Amino acid sequence: MANQFLVMYLDAIDERLLDYLDEDGELRLDTVKRLRYYTTALLDGSISPAAVAEDWADWFDLAPAFVAAYAPAEVEELEEAAEFMDGDLGYTVLTEADKTYLQALELQLDMYPEMRMDEAEE
Secondary structure, eight states: OHHHHHHHHHHHHHGGGGBBBOOTSOOOOOHHHHHHHHHHHHHHSOOOOOHHHHTTTTHHHHHHHHHHSSHHHHHHHHHHHHHHGOOOOSSSOOOHHHHHHHHHHHHHHHHHHHHHHHHHHH
């Protein structure tokens, strides 16, 4: 069964984002791994938000889609408080709210493969 919420969410942003979904309408594992890579890079300061936008601008659409589809409401609240998610990519220093969101996102991304395996077993 397709994740209709995720399909509609991504399609409303840009139809091409649907290419990141598998045949079940879920985010492909390689997409989640790439989200995790950039999330970790942002957290450890090895890349700036502006560089992420240049390297893989879809991160800024897919990360919120992941949170909306798979993360608890608390992570969505952290996302709303994260300043760099507002689109102002001109600064390079992440706020504490940004880092808290990224840490929570990183944890959720790490749990994704296990969540998918649990669903497959049901």
